[in-house]
Amino acid sequence: xxxxxxxxxxxxxxxxxxxxxxxxxxxxxxxxxxxxxxxxxxxxxxxxxxxxxxxxxxxxxxxxxxxxxxxxxxxxxxxxxxxxxxxxxxxxxxxxxxxxxxxxxxxxxxxxxxxxxxxxxxxxxxxxxxxxxxxxxxxxxxxxxxxxxxxxxxxxxxxxxxxxxxxxxxxxxxxxxxxxxxxxxxxxxxxxxxxxxxxxxxxxxxxxxxxxxxxxxxxxxxxxxxxxxxxxxxxxxxxxxxxxxxxxxxxxxxxxxxxxxxxxxxxxxxxxxxxxxxxxxxxxxxxxxxxxxxxxxxxxxxxxxxxxxxxxxxxxxxxxxxxxxxxxxxxxxxxxxxxxxxxxxx
Numbered sequence: 001x002x003x004x005x006x007x008x009x010x011x012x013x014x015x016x017x018x019x020x021x022x023x024x025x026x027x028x029x030x031x032x033x034x035x036x037x038x039x040x041x042x043x044x045x046x047x048x049x050x051x052x053x054x055x056x057x058x059x060x061x062x063x064x065x066x067x068x069x070x071x072x073x074x075x076x077x078x079x080x081x082x083x084x085x086x087x088x089x090x091x092x093x094x095x096x097x098x099x100x101x102x103x104x105x106x107x108x109x110x111x112x113x114x115x116x117x118x119x120x121x122x123x124x125x126x127x128x129x130x131x132x133x134x135x136x137x138x139x140x141x142x143x144x145x146x147x148x149x150x151x152x153x154x155x156x157x158x159x160x161x162x163x164x165x166x167x168x169x170x171x172x173x174x175x176x177x178x179x180x181x182x183x184x185x186x187x188x189x190x191x192x193x194x195x196x197x198x199x200x201x202x203x204x205x206x207x208x209x210x211x212x213x214x215x216x217x218x219x220x221x222x223x224x225x226x227x228x229x230x231x232x233x234x235x236x237x238x239x240x241x242x243x244x245x246x247x248x249x250x251x252x253x254x255x256x257x258x259x260x261x262x263x264x265x266x267x268x269x270x271x272x273x274x275x276x277x278x279x280x281x282x283x284x285x286x287x288x289x290x291x292x293x294x295x296x297x298x299x300x301x302x303x304x305x306x307x308x309x310x311x312x313x314x315x316x317x318x319x320x321x322x323x324x325x326x327x328x329x330x331x332x333x334x335x336x337x338x339x340x341x342x343x344x345x346x
Contacts, residue, residue, distance in 0.1 A: 009332040016341075017319040019183075019291060019330035022214040024251065031254045035246035040066070041236065047246030051253045055220050059205060060196035063228035065235065066249055070096070070182050070219040072240050073206035074148075075104045076231040077221055081146045081176040081203070082109035088134055088142040092124050093117045095150045096180055108238075112142040122287065123158040124149060126165045135173060144173075150180040151198070155270075155292025155328075157187045160198060167201040177201065182208035182219070186290035189263040203227070212266075212291065214259045214331055215252035262331045266291050269338050270329050276342040285324075293327040295320070310344040 008025070015021035038045030052064040067073045074097050078089060082105070089105050091098045093115035097105060105113050116132060118124045134141045147170055151158040163179075170177045179202040181187075188195050199205050204223040209215040221231055235241060267290055274288045281300035284293060297304060304320040311318060316337065319326055329338075 009334070009337075011332075013315040013317055014333060014337040014341075015317045016327050016329065016333070017317055019212045019214075019328050020210050021317075021328075022210075022330055022332045024216045027258075028216070028251045028254060031250050032247040035250040037244055037246060039243050040245045041241040041243055043232075045244065045246045045249070047253075048249040051249040052220065054253060054256070055207065056222055058195050059199040059207075059222045061199060061205070061222045062225045063223065065221045065228050065231050066245065066252070067219055067221060067235060067240055068217060068242065070180070070206055070208045070211075071101045071104065072235070072238065073219040073221040074101060074178075074180055075108050076234050076238070076240075077178045077204040077206060077223070077227075078105050078111070078146060078148070079109045079234050080223075080227055080230045081178065082111045084145075085110045086112075086142040087145040088112040088114055089146040089148055090114045090116060090129060090132065090144055091148045092150055092153060094153060095148065096182065097148055097150070111145070114144075122156050123151075123153065123162060124166070125162055126169055129166060130169060133173065133175075144175055146176045146178055148178045148180065149202075150182075152183045152187050152290055152292075154286045154294060155183075155186075155290045156287050157190060157289045160191070160193055160201070163198070163201045176203045178203065179205045181205045182211050183290065185212050185260055186263055186267070189260070190267055190290050209252040209255065212259075212263060212330055213252070213255045215248070215255040217248055218252055220252075259331045263291070266329045266331060266333070269333060269335065270327075273327065273329070273338055273341065276345050280345050291329045293329075295325045295327060296323055297325070298323045307344070311341065314340045314344060316341055316344075 010023045036046040040048045048066050056064040089111050098115050105111055116128050134144045136143050207220050209218045270288050270291050274293050277295050283296040285296050286294040304325045
């Protein structure tokens with residue numbers, strides 16, 4: 001990877017609400033102008049195919065499918081794996097697929113969903129999962145066909161060693177293992193473990209190209225040739241076929257190459273801001289492993305709404321209410337903005 005270089009923020013405000021809040025830059029528009037003009041429904045767009053090959057190779061898998069959203073790539077993966085009801089998927093109770101995809105697994109895949117809260121409060125382990133597996137024994141229950149993990153989740157990194165243990169468990173019982181790796185890019189940078197090593201533990205992986213990476217739109221599903229062929233068919237069924245998507249694919253590939261390396265600097269900023277919150281008496285409720293800070297202001301003497309009002313005067317947006325806030329950093333947040341944020345805290 002080349003030396004990280006933060007890109008300027010083209011918006012008139014600094015947005016800490018999500019890492020999806022980044023805006024396209026003139027450099028991205030210039031790259032888009034060079035895109036191919038083929039039809040991706042016919043699998044004839046060279047820019048899309050180049051992106052898919054690049055990410056598949058990066059992950060050490062056979063194929064990839066570029067889609068409009070992470071919800072779509074997650075749902076496509078589960079739909080491919082969940083093909084024979086009665087069936088069930090086991091997920092982290094805090095996960096995106098369980099909380100923020102409109103009940104998609106049940107709707108699209110006709111599957112029961114069993115949410116599990118990790119005993120350690122941070123990530124699922126074999127000890128959480130194994131006792132809850134439903135095997136083909138009792139006709140009263142829906143057998144476990146998929147286990148779905150998320151890394152990072154709430155900005156916290158799931159250890160690759162635990163992923164490998166869960167992979168061994170799924171192989172023993174012929175259960176598919178999916179990863180919502182929307183922010184796996186961050187885990188790779190923070191741990192210096194390769195994307196290929198992480199992805200070797202999974203049958204399918206969903207990678208967001210908007211969160212953190214900063215592309216205007218899209219996520220990509222990675223898996224075997226057979227899996228991606230079936231997912232492509234379901235994508236059309238879901239209404240997700242898109243025609244001249246090459247200009248979006250070009251922007252996404254540019255963002256992987258140019259923005260991904262800047263995450264190390266983003267993590268530094270997150271730790272800097274975490275220290276500032278602690279110094280004014282706030283509690284941090286989740287480990288700051290990457291780019292997210294989960295804040296409880298209960299002991300600091302102010303509400304999130306009061307903090308929002310002060311930050312708004314500096315052109316800074318955050319999300320939260322009452323005494324709880326989630327602060328998310330990304331490549332369009334500068335040190336100067338972080339400094340102004342900290343000045344408001346103090």
